[in-house]
Amino acid sequence: MSRLLARFFGVTSQHAAARTAVLPRRIRVVTRVVSTSHGLQSLTRYNETTDWQKKLSPEEYVVTREKGTELPFSGIYVNHYEEGMYHCVCCDAPLFSSEAKFDAGTGWPAFKEAHGTWGRDESHASIFRRPDNSLGSPGTEVLCKNCDAHLGHVFDDGPDPTGERFCINSVALKFKPRENNNLENNGQN
């Protein structure tokens, strides 16, 4: 019996030693996955110490960091229908796909839904909504989930199936054509 126990403990401690030996490598692997994974986790979370005035043009700064609005029909993406992704001009998070873009005739880029939306679920999208009464009536502001950039507003007069219209400032966006996206992803991997 004592020999069996000794053998049992011997095996157990061997396993424990093996686990200890493996552990540092596992930790390294997990750390690597978090720091290089796609989407939001790979992006730097900007905070109040980020010097946006240095990083952005004056127009980009006023719109995204001071909740400004570009003049209607002034933005470069109003009548832009190339295939690709519209990213946050501040932090590069992918915000809206060209497939969701439509012509609302209002003078600002319009989208039916945010990239990553599943039905009404926006938990995987890079945007979030916040109540905003600055337009003179109860409204909803749209911001970048990663860096809090002001992007525009969302209204309930959009086309089916969402019935929503994301009215987004061109200067808050940075368009990347689909081919360039693929090249960039390959380069990062």
Ligand SMILES: [Zn+2]
């Ligand atoms: Zn952002």
